[in-house]
Amino acid sequence: MKKILFNTPLQKKEYSNNVKKLLDSRKSLHGPGQNIFKIKKELKKIFGFNHVHLTNSCTSAMEICALMVNLKKNEEVLMPSYNYNTTASSFVRTGCKVRFCDIDKKNLMPTFQQIKNNVNKNTKVIIIIHMQGLPIDYLGKLKKYCKLKKIILIEDAAPALGSYVKDKPVGSFGDFACFSFHETKNYQSGIGGLLVVNNKKFRKKSNLVFDKGTDRTLVVSDPNYHKKYYSWVDIGSCFRLPELNASFLQPQIKDINKVIKYRSYIYKRYVKNFQEWLNDEFSICNKITHKYKYNYHAFTIILKKNEREKFLKYLKKNNIIAFISFEALHLSKVGKTLINKKTNLKNTEEIIRKIVRLPMHNELKIKEVDYISGKIKKYFKK
Numbered sequence: 518m519k520k521i522l523f524n525t526p527l528q529k530k531e532y533s534n535n536v537k538k539l540l541d542s543r544k545s546l547h548g549p550g551q552n553i554f555k556i557k558k559e560l561k562k563i564f565g566f567n568h569v570h571l572t573n574s575c576t577s578a579m580e581i582c583a584l585m586v587n588l589k590k591n592e593e594v595l596m597p598s599y600n601y602n603t604t605a606s607s608f609v610r611t612g613c614k615v616r617f618c619d620i621d622k623k624n625l626m627p628t629f630q631q632i633k634n635n636v637n638k639n640t641k642v643i644i645i646i647h648m649q650g651l652p653i654d655y656l657g658k659l660k661k662y663c664k665l666k667k668i669i670l671i672e673d674a675a676p677a678l679g680s681y682v683k684d685k686p687v688g689s690f691g692d693f694a695c696f697s698f699h700e701t702k703n704y705q706s707g708i709g710g711l712l713v714v715n716n717k718k719f720r721k722k723s724n725l726v727f728d729k730g731t732d733r734t735l736v737v738s739d740p741n742y743h744k745k746y747y748s749w750v751d752i753g754s755c756f757r758l759p760e761l762n763a764s765f766l767q768p769q770i771k772d773i774n775k776v777i778k779y780r781s782y783i784y785k786r787y788v789k790n791f792q793e794w795l796n797d798e799f800s801i802c803n804k805i806t807h808k809y810k811y812n813y814h815a816f817t818i819i820l821k822k823n824e825r826e827k828f829l830k831y832l833k834k835n836n837i838i839a840f841i842s843f844e845a846l847h848l849s850k851v852g853k854t855l856i857n858k859k860t861n862l863k864n865t866e867e868i869i870r871k872i873v874r875l876p877m878h879n880e881l882k883i884k885e886v887d888y889i890s891g892k893i894k895k896y897f898k899k
C-alpha cells in the first residue's frame with residue numbers, strides 16, 4: 518500500500534480554473550472583487566451569516582475579536598487549555614489575562630459546569646471550541662448564561678463550517694464566530710478564514726479593525742458616510758483574504774454538502790470497521806448524536822492506554838500517517854507563564870497523550886480506510 522496521508526487539501530480542476538479566470542481578467546488580486554462578494558452572498562444564503570469578513574486566517578479573525586473587545590489588564594478571557602495556540606495568543610498580546618479550563622475526557626470539550634466553575638467577576642470573554650468541527654451541545658444555554666453575566670461569547674469554529682446543532686448552524690450562536698479555510702480544513706484557500714459578527718453593536722467597529730484601522734470600507738461602500746477620503750481611525754491590521762485566494766475558495770462553497778457527504782462515508786466506514794471492539798482498546802471521541810449535523814471534519818480516537826508514540830510509529834511503519842491534534846496550552850513554554858499553582862487541569866493532562874486523529878480527507882478511498890482499520894486491529898491483536 519502506498520503512503521496514506523493524514524490530509525490531502527481539497528482540489529478540483531474547476532477551482533484552479535477559477536483562479537486562472539481571475540488572473541487572465543487582470544482584475545485586482547487584492548480585492549474585494551467578485552469572488553469575495555459571491556462567497557459572502559452564498560454564506561448568507563446557506564448559513565444566514567449577515568455580517569462577515571473574509572480574513573487571511575482563523576487566527577486573524579480571532580485577533581480582530583481581541584482588538585474589538587479590548588480587555589483591560591485584569592480582565593479575563595476563559596478558554597480550554599486543549600486548544601490551538603493562536604486562540605490564546607490573540608488575546609494575550611492585547612495585555613489581558615487568559616484563564617484555562619479543563620475538558621470532559623469523552624469529547625475533549627469543557628462541560629457547561631467546568632465553564633461556570635471558572636467564571637469570576639473579571640471574566641469578560643468566553644471562547645468555546647467546536648472540537649474538530651463537532652459542536653458544543655449546550656450552546657443555547659451558554660448563550661443565555663453569557664447574556665445574563667454580560668460576557669462576550671466567541672465560537673472558535675475553525676474546522677466547523679457546515680456543522681449544525683439541531684437546525685442552527687455553528688457560528689450563529691456567539692457574539693462572534695471564527696472559521697478557518699486553512700488547507701487542512703474541509704474547504705480551503707491555502708490559508709484563509711472567516712469572521713462572523715453576530716453582535717450588531719460591533720459591526721461598525723469590525724469594519725474598521727478589519728481594514729487596517731481605517732474607515733476605507735465605509736468610504737467605499739456607504740453612500741451616506743460623511744467622509745470622502747479614508748483615514749486612520751482605530752487600531753487594526755491587514756486581516757483581509759486576498760481576492761486571489763478567494764478565487765480558489767469561491768467554487769468550493771457550492772460543494773459544501775458534497776464534501777461533507779463523502780467525508781461521512783469515510784467516517785461511517787471507520788465506525789463500522791471498529792464497531793465490535795471499540796470500548797476495549799480505544800473510543801471514538803467525536804461521536805455523532807441526533808443533536809448534531811456534523812461536517813465530518815475528523816475521525817479521532819482516544820486510546821485506553823498511554824501508548825500513543827508506539828501506536829503512531831507502528832502506523833507510520835505501515836505507511837499510515839496519523840496525527841496528534843493539539844498539545845495542551847498550559848503545558849507549553851508560553852502557556853506555563855500564564856497559569857498559577859492552583860491551575861488544575863487533570864482531565865486535559867491525562868487525556869492529551871492518548872488522542873490520535875486518523876487520516877480523513879476527500880481523496881481517501883474506502884479500501885484505504887479498510888487497510889488502516891485492518892492494521893489497527895492487528896496492532897491490538899484482535
Ligand SMILES: Cc1ncc(COP(=O)(O)O)c(C=O)c1O
Nearest residue numbers: 574575576601673675697698699
Ligand atoms: C480550534 C482552532 N482554532 C484556530 C485555528 C487557527 O486557524 P488558522 O490556521 O486558520 O489561523 C485552528 C487551526 O487548526 C484550530 O484548530
